[in-house]
Amino acid sequence: MLAEIRAACAEVARRSRWVRLDEGGLARFAETLELASVTAPRYDAAHHYVGDPEAMLAFNLTLDAVNFGSGYFPHLRKRPGKSGYFTVALALKEHFEAHGPLAPRELVALTPPRTAALFGQDLGDPVRAELMRHFTEALHQLGSYLVERFGGSFAALVAAAQGRAERLAELLAEMPYFRDVARYGELRVPLYKRAQIAPSDLALAFDGQGYGHFSDLEQLTIFADNLVPHVLRVDGVLVYDPALVARLEAGALIPAGSEEEVEIRAVALHAAERLVAQLRAAGEAVSARQLDVYLWNRGQQERYKAAPRHRTRSVFY
Numbered sequence: 001m002l003a004e005i006r007a008a009c010a011e012v013a014r015r016s017r018w019v020r021l022d023e024g025g026l027a028r029f030a031e032t033l034e035l036a037s038v039t040a041p042r043y044d045a046a047h048h049y050v051g052d053p054e055a056m057l058a059f060n061l062t063l064d065a066v067n068f069g070s071g072y073f074p075h076l077r078k079r080p081g082k083s084g085y086f087t088v089a090l091a092l093k094e095h096f097e098a099h100g101p102l103a104p105r106e107l108v109a110l111t112p113p114r115t116a117a118l119f120g121q122d123l124g125d126p127v128r129a130e131l132m133r134h135f136t137e138a139l140h141q142l143g144s145y146l147v148e149r150f151g152g153s154f155a156a157l158v159a160a161a162q163g164r165a166e167r168l169a170e171l172l173a174e175m176p177y178f179r180d181v182a183r184y185g186e187l188r189v190p191l192y193k194r195a196q197i198a199p200s201d202l203a204l205a206f207d208g209q210g211y212g213h214f215s216d217l218e219q220l221t222i223f224a225d226n227l228v229p230h231v232l233r234v235d236g237v238l239v240y241d242p243a244l245v246a247r248l249e250a251g252a253l254i255p256a257g258s259e260e261e262v263e264i265r266a267v268a269l270h271a272a273e274r275l276v277a278q279l280r281a282a283g284e285a286v287s288a289r290q291l292d293v294y295l296w297n298r299g300q301q302e303r304y305k306a307a308p309r310h311r312t313r314s315v316f317y
């Protein structure tokens, strides 16, 4: 899986017309990287559930099943001062604190109105309602997958990965909403953003132990969402075609599966691979996963929030 992702994204970067990797920008960015802050990512307990291991496992896998919607987030009812992701994470954390984990059979029984209530949303706004329907479908898929394949046990799913993040990603990708694969001309371009971030988030939640113990985390690629490419563009590593920039600045949606969308995600993933290679050549032990956490958290700064990033309505990020 991971080798296929890297090869496909390198090929997209060779062919791309809308998004270019700027070699000078890449070299400068690598030099300015404060590597000390790049390493130890840690679990954000302010927004994520902390409790007994089984409940924390259920929380993180349930959250990653709905860790998407960036193209819908302008229509999401957000918590004051919270982004879309943190609004969703907090709502689920509070549910787990008040009512305990959602059992797989409860996930299967969810309806859009109940999903909306769970995430503090209503179905009045049609875009918000569409996202709640997608969240409901995503949670149905998770619940039925666990019941049918793993006896309703989150722990059995993780055990089946035998301590390999790539294997857990492959298992998760058996659910359609995790199967994040694009087409680019005749090329198949797997990106598997949520399938890969799930073991990474478990490693954060469990500090690399127990349900968070994976031997190959450093093999993961970055998680191709819409914020990491944006940070790379704002910092001069990626250069978008001016016509594409104009569309982003006008707030236009970039269609899921379009050349532009695939290039933004795939060239960003490839740029991260090039950054990791350059840093490693300079003797820095940095992984794409660590770089992702660094770039995503860097993207929370006003300088990045102030500029428009691409919005695509997708169930993949």
Ligand SMILES: Nc1nc2c(c(CN[C@H]3C=C[C@H](O)[C@@H]3O)cn2[C@@H]2O[C@H](COP(=O)(O)O)[C@@H](O)[C@H]2O)c(=O)[nH]1
Residues within 6 Å of the ligand: 041, 042, 043, 044, 067, 068, 069, 070, 073, 083, 084, 085, 086, 204, 222, 223, 224, 225, 226, 227, 228, 292, 293, 296, 316, 317
């Ligand atoms: N590449 C990458 N994408 C990530 C994350 C996370 C959250 N993980 C952190 C949280 C706790 C741990 O500390 C993790 O570090 C969310 N997203 C994506 O962002 C988008 C939402 O953005 P906004 O509109 O601003 O909320 C959406 O597509 C969502 O899928 C990440 O880490 N990497």
